[in-house]
Amino acid sequence: MDAILEPLRYTFFLEGLLxxxxxxxLLGFIGVFIVLRGMSYIGHGLSHSxxxxxxxxxxxxxxxxxxxxxxxxxxxxxxxxxxxxRSRLGADAAIGVITTASFALGVALxxxxxxxxxxxxxxxxxxxxxxxxxxxIGLTVVSLFAVAFVFFxxxxxxxxxxxxxxxxxxxxxxxxxxxQLMVVLSLSILATLTVIGVTLVAAMLVIPAVVARxxxxxxxxxxxxxxxxxTFSGLVGMYVSYYADVPSGTMIVLVGALIFVIVFAFAGRxxxxxxxxxxxxxxxxxxxxxxx
Amino acid sequence: xTATGVGPELIRLSDVEAGYDHEVVLHDVNxxxxxxxxxGIVGPSGSGKTTLLRLLLGIVKPMAGAVQKQPxxxxxxxxxxxxxxxxxxxxxxxCVLMSGSRGRHFTVPWASNAEKANAHAVLExxxxxxxxxxxxxxxxxxxxxxxxxxxALYRKPQLLLLDEPTSGVDVSTRHDVLHLLADLHEDGxxxxxxxxxxxxxxxxxxxxICVNHRVIADGTPAEVIRPAVLEQTFGARMEVLEHxxxxxxxxxxxxxxxxxxx
Numbered sequence: 001m002d003a004i005l006e007p008l009r010y011t012f013f014l015e016g017l018l019x020x021x022x023x024x025x026l027l028g029f030i031g032v033f034i035v036l037r038g039m040s041y042i043g044h045g046l047s048h049s050x051x052x053x054x055x056x057x058x059x060x061x062x063x064x065x066x067x068x069x070x071x072x073x074x075x076x077x078x079x080x081x082x083x084x085x086r087s088r089l090g091a092d093a094a095i096g097v098i099t100t101a102s103f104a105l106g107v108a109l110x111x112x113x114x115x116x117x118x119x120x121x122x123x124x125x126x127x128x129x130x131x132x133x134x135x136x137i138g139l140t141v142v143s144l145f146a147v148a149f150v151f152f153x154x155x156x157x158x159x160x161x162x163x164x165x166x167x168x169x170x171x172x173x174x175x176x177x178x179x180q181l182m183v184v185l186s187l188s189i190l191a192t193l194t195v196i197g198v199t200l201v202a203a204m205l206v207i208p209a210v211v212a213r214x215x216x217x218x219x220x221x222x223x224x225x226x227x228x229x230x231t232f233s234g235l236v237g238m239y240v241s242y243y244a245d246v247p248s249g250t251m252i253v254l255v256g257a258l259i260f261v262i263v264f265a266f267a268g269r270x271x272x273x274x275x276x277x278x279x280x281x282x283x284x285x286x287x288x289x290x291x292x
Numbered sequence: 293x294t295a296t297g298v299g300p301e302l303i304r305l306s307d308v309e310a311g312y313d314h315e316v317v318l319h320d321v322n323x324x325x326x327x328x329x330x331x332g333i334v335g336p337s338g339s340g341k342t343t344l345l346r347l348l349l350g351i352v353k354p355m356a357g358a359v360q361k362q363p364x365x366x367x368x369x370x371x372x373x374x375x376x377x378x379x380x381x382x383x384x385x386x387c388v389l390m391s392g393s394r395g396r397h398f399t400v401p402w403a404s405n406a407e408k409a410n411a412h413a414v415l416e417x418x419x420x421x422x423x424x425x426x427x428x429x430x431x432x433x434x435x436x437x438x439x440x441x442x443x444a445l446y447r448k449p450q451l452l453l454l455d456e457p458t459s460g461v462d463v464s465t466r467h468d469v470l471h472l473l474a475d476l477h478e479d480g481x482x483x484x485x486x487x488x489x490x491x492x493x494x495x496x497x498x499x500x501i502c503v504n505h506r507v508i509a510d511g512t513p514a515e516v517i518r519p520a521v522l523e524q525t526f527g528a529r530m531e532v533l534e535h536x537x538x539x540x541x542x543x544x545x546x547x548x549x550x551x552x553x554x
Contacts, residue, residue, distance in 0.1 A: 151401060158386075169368075273379070
């Protein structure tokens with residue numbers, strides 16, 4: 001019990017715990033849509049892309065680096081969406097080009113000019129130190145925004161995730177919903193970046209959702225389970241990070257991965273099969289659809 | 293070319309060219325879809341029959357010509373079963389309800405009592421209300437097709453479009469689907485579907501359109517299922533036999549096969 005209560009005496013840990021729990025919940029919540037849409041690689045790419053913007057903007061206006069990185073991430077997300085839809089370049093290739101180039105730019109800028117915000121290592125792997133009140137407020141606002149977005153767009157989101165072509169024909173503005181989801185995803189990555197870290201955010205988008213898929217056959221319950229698993233990973237990961245003195249992001253992801261291993265080990269074949277089918281999502285028909 | 297039909301016109305395609313990435317797949321399509329229509333679009337793979345269906349849906353835009361739809365036309369679409377992610381975490385009931393989504397309006401996630409009653413009524417009509425809480429993976433081929441028909445009917449469509457509704461299903465399911473579609477047509481729903489199944493599906497429909505990058509022929513099965521039309525459509529010689537008043541298409545035996553049987 002003391003092991004749980006002892007770190008709570010420190011304000012920095014309490015703030016870290018709050019942010020880690022909220023980050024895990026937010027990424028777990030949004031991750032359901034990302035995983036079911038087969039967009040896991042986009043989450044991975046976007047977090048790297050945001051790192052580029054993060055490094056570039058702070059050179060010119062360090063106080064606005066979060067805003068700049070956010071705009072950079074949203075622009076990258078929309079660029080990926082547009083390039084993969086309107087050209088012969090596949091989504092994977094579009095993500096590979098746009099986001100890795102952005103990440104490389106970030107690394108180069110960090111190496112050449114250093115950082116006036118978080119350190120290079122903290123940006124990559126996350127840290128519980130130096131969390132500001134603004135970051136807590138920002139994460140809370142983004143979380144509330146994400147919940148409101150999913151609440152009011154729930155049916156259209158589920159329909160366009162399951163069957164984008166029929167959703168489109170049925171009056172759902174699929175392109176708009178996808179663009180809005182990309183914006184929410186970018187904001188979520190940005191808001192959780194300081195605790196989870198650029199390189200590990202994608203894992204927290206994927207792991208809770210995959211675990212949740214093995215636990216339930218209902219979309220609503222998957223959303224709830226994924227949020228719970230994300231929150232639990234964030235909270236437990238913070239404690240382990242504190243005692244092991246390693247970056248918070250690594251431990252949060254490792255706790256999530258451990259949960260995955262346990263659930264996978266105890267899940268029957270049919271439950272495992274559910275997670276195996278996660279990437280057999282339905283793509284909307286692109287402009288260059290094959291002729292039938 | 294004008295499809296048969298005497299009811300009010302729902303969609304009109306005038307001198308339409310359509311395709312993808314500047315490659316024209318369909319040429320010179322003139323087609324009227326009427327309120328009382330029950331039509332099968334037949335043609336070989338790559339002939340543009342799905343493109344024609346997508347033109348009617350509005351997913352594919354014409355490169356030339358015009359597609360005119362009746363204002364406020366309610367269209368529902370049933371995709372091919374093979375294209376669906378059956379591991380998606382939803383039940384039959386949730387699948388039907390989702391077609392009530394309206395992109396321009398904010399809605400609460402849960403369904404109203406009226407929406408639930410409507411969904412149950414549609415499932416009841418299709419004989420699968422007892423499966424409402426079942427995950428979609430745990431359905432037979434026929435039940436899956438009925439579920440998508442229920443989702444389409446939930447929208448109370450005037451026009452129902454189906455892409456290969458009997459592809460990959462067994463004979464019994466094919467009969468079920470055919471009877472179900474005939475019942476819906478009786479109830480006043482216009483139906484247009486694509487099929488490559490000449491004997492099992494097309495021959496049973498009241499109206500056919502043969503497509504091979506352009507409309508080769510349209511009319512009743514008796515008018516369309518003829519060797520000359522089929523050869524023009526499919527690029528292969530076929531024989532047409534009569535059986536109990538139905539047209540049955542068989543591949544013409546190649547010469548070497550005839551030698552083997554002698």
